[in-house]
Structures are given as C-alpha cells and as structure tokens.
Amino acid sequence: MSIFHLIFQEMQHRKMNFLLALLSVIIAVACLIAALTLLQADEIQTALILEQKEEAVKKTGAELKDSMRKIAKGLGFNILILPADQDLQEFHLTGIVTSTMPEENMVKLSNSKIVTINHMLPMVSKKISWPEKKLDVILVGTRGEVPQLERALKKPLQQPVPAGAMVLGYHVQQETGLKPGDEVQLMGKSFKVSKAFPERGNSDDSTVWISLKEAQELLGMENLLNAILALECNCATVDRIAEIRKDVAEILPGTQIIERGPPALARAEARNKAAEIAVASLEQEKSNRIKLIERHASFAAILVPLVVLGCGAWIGFLSLENVRRRATEIGILRAIGVRSSQVFGIFIIKALLIGLVGALIGYFVGYWVGVTWGDLPAAVDPSQVLFSGRWLLLSLVFAPLLASLSSWIPALLAARQDPATILQEG
Numbered sequence: 001m002s003i004f005h006l007i008f009q010e011m012q013h014r015k016m017n018f019l020l021a022l023l024s025v026i027i028a029v030a031c032l033i034a035a036l037t038l039l040q041a042d043e044i045q046t047a048l049i050l051e052q053k054e055e056a057v058k059k060t061g062a063e064l065k066d067s068m069r070k071i072a073k074g075l076g077f078n079i080l081i082l083p084a085d086q087d088l089q090e091f092h093l094t095g096i097v098t099s100t101m102p103e104e105n106m107v108k109l110s111n112s113k114i115v116t117i118n119h120m121l122p123m124v125s126k127k128i129s130w131p132e133k134k135l136d137v138i139l140v141g142t143r144g145e146v147p148q149l150e151r152a153l154k155k156p157l158q159q160p161v162p163a164g165a166m167v168l169g170y171h172v173q174q175e176t177g178l179k180p181g182d183e184v185q186l187m188g189k190s191f192k193v194s195k196a197f198p199e200r201g202n203s204d205d206s207t208v209w210i211s212l213k214e215a216q217e218l219l220g221m222e223n224l225l226n227a228i229l230a231l232e233c234n235c236a237t238v239d240r241i242a243e244i245r246k247d248v249a250e251i252l253p254g255t256q257i258i259e260r261g262p263p264a265l266a267r268a269e270a271r272n273k274a275a276e277i278a279v280a281s282l283e284q285e286k287s288n289r290i291k292l293i294e295r296h297a298s299f300a301a302i303l304v305p306l307v308v309l310g311c312g313a314w315i316g317f318l319s320l321e322n323v324r325r326r327a328t329e330i331g332i333l334r335a336i337g338v339r340s341s342q343v344f345g346i347f348i349i350k351a352l353l354i355g356l357v358g359a360l361i362g363y364f365v366g367y368w369v370g371v372t373w374g375d376l377p378a379a380v381d382p383s384q385v386l387f388s389g390r391w392l393l394l395s396l397v398f399a400p401l402l403a404s405l406s407s408w409i410p411a412l413l414a415a416r417q418d419p420a421t422i423l424q425e426g
Helices: 002-014 014-072 088-094 102-112 170-176 212-218 240-251 260-323 327-335 340-374 389-413 421-423
Strands: 080-083 117-130 135-142 165-169 183-186 189-196 206-212 228-231 256-259
Touching: 014 260, 014 340, 014 389, 088 256, 102 117, 102 228, 102 240, 117 212, 117 240, 135 170, 135 212, 170 260, 206 212, 228 327, 240 256, 256 389, 260 389
Parallel strands: 135 206, 165 189
Antiparallel strands: 080 228, 080 256, 117 135, 117 228, 165 206, 183 189
C-alpha cells in the first residue's frame, strides 16, 4: 500500500480534520493576498486620483489665475512713466504732471520688446480754468492704448475718447449740469458730452477727458506728452518696480517710474497666490493619500502575521490531535513494516497537499476580497492591474511551507512512537 493511498484514505476517513486544516490555510493565504491586493488597489487608486486632481488643479489654477488677472486688471493702470525733469515732490503733493517729454517716447516704447509692462497709454494732463464755465478742472487728453510690437491686441483697460467727444468727472458734471448728449464749448472748441462718470472719490471727479490730439492743440503741447500710463505684467520678479525701471531706462533713458499704490502689489501677489493655492491643494492631496496607504500598510503588517501565526498554530493543533487519535493505526503500520520515515512522510505530504489546495483557493478568495473592497473605478479592469502571477506563486510556496512547518513536530512525534508500546496500550 503506497503512502499516497494511505494519505487519501486518511483524508476520507477524517474529513472534518482535513477540512478544518484546509480552511486554516485558506484563511491565512486569503488574508495575505487580500492585504497585498488592497494595498495595490490603494496605490492604483491614488495614482488615478492624483492624475485627475492634477488635471483639475491645472484647470482650476488656470481659471483662478485668469479670474485674478481680470480682477487685478480692473484696478487700472499702476505704472506711471514721467519726464526726467518732473519734480516728484510736486507731483505727489498736487497729483499733476507739469513737465513734458517727446511723444516719440511712446513710439520707442511700443516698438520695443519690453515684457514687464503692457497696456500703454500716452496722455497730457493740466489743471486749467474752463473759461466758458468759470470752473477749475483737470484737463486730460488721451487716446486708445498703443499696441506693442509683435504682440496680440488686448482688450483695453480704458476706452479711448473719440475726437469731438468729452467725458466728465462726477463733480464737473454736478457743477455744470451737463448730461450725455449735450453740446458744450471748451476753450473755444465745440465738444459733445459722451459720458459722465459716477463718483470715484479722487481727482477723477474734477477731471475732463478729451482726445489726445485735441488736448495737445488746446494746451499748445503738440507732439508732447506729460506721462505714459502702463500696466505691470506679472512676469516681473519679486523686486518688480526695480526690474521695470531697468527695462524702461534702457529704452527711454532719464525717464522716471512710479508705482501707483498698493493695488500694484496686490495684483502680482494675487496672481502668484492663485498658483500657490493650486499647487498646495495638489500636495495636500498627495500627502493625504500617502498617509492613507501607510495606515493600511501598518494595519496589514500587524493583522496578517497574527492571522498566519494563528492559522499555523491551529494546523499544528489539528495535526497533533490527528496523531493522538491515530496512535493505534500508527502502531499497526509500524508493526507490519512501515518505516518511521514513511510515517513522518505521511503527515508532511498530507500537510503539503493541504497547503497547495489551500493556496489555490485562498489566493482567489483573497483576490476577490481585494477587488471587491479595492473600489477601483469601473473603467479599470482588475484582472489587468491586480491579478499577479508572482503573488500566486508566493501563495503556492508559502501555504505548503506553513502547513508542513506546523505539522512538523506532530509528524516527528508520530514517527518516533514505539509500535510495541502503542499496541500494548491499545
């Protein structure tokens, strides 16, 4: 009678012992494979989430930056280019530019490749007494923004005042009673009121705007400018105003640059903050996902060894109980010539067979648990990303090894038993 015949006979005769040992192996392998599969699913899910998040952050960041750009743009011109001989103390006290520079400066600047400023607007400005209305006003002559060389046209920050038209500040409109559509004389020249601004709470309320050429004619400033307004570009570095001064000085030596108030700083900081928020959001998501994976891995590192040790101890107990119940049978086998090594082999080979069968079943049970609880998106095929031949091979090695080691001592005890003593006790 062969060893394998004895093993199969014993399995059929002691089905409960066999099934309990097999269940122990299945649980140990399933727990191990489920843990590995869930961790793999976590990593895949993390990669997908971060990829989607990165795309969303890029889109949101772009939208946020664009929104900030539009909001900041609404703050108006923030860079003022003044003539070299303008007294800045006088300008800060009165808000009026008294010196002039050639209109050619505007041409040079617009034809340059400067990138630290854009939306350039030439202007003349002078405090005058409006003779026809006997009212002191600030007369500003302006035109449409000057396009820059090799740049796409941008929506202007300020609409130009057409020739023959006039725009009134709030206080001027209140003092004169003029309304859009009215005809009026200014220094002997006819104009039509096209618009009246609401109250702004600054010098604009006392300002009258007309076209640049007409203002130059009325003020005797042909081919001259008082200032060039511009908008700071967010491409400037931390020391933005110094970089702008350097760039403008290379094109218009001797001119002076003034940054008009906190809104300029707010503009650059708002744009940079938008990018920082988007990046910080992505980094936070990465950190959260890594912590989640680490928590799962730590839990698995504790649970799996405990389950494996528990299953191994249970297999050992079942083997020991099997040896005790089969003591008489073992004595008879030894008495009829079965060697101790063969008795030892019966228990070890049985354990190996239980391990192999348990490994196959346990792997697919663990894989199913991992796929079910892994919660991968429907578009992802689990068999392509979670099924692992390496882990299956690991199971086929690990489970028989666990079962045989757990059965080693009981098998050794069975092989060393004296048949005469056993039969006498029987």
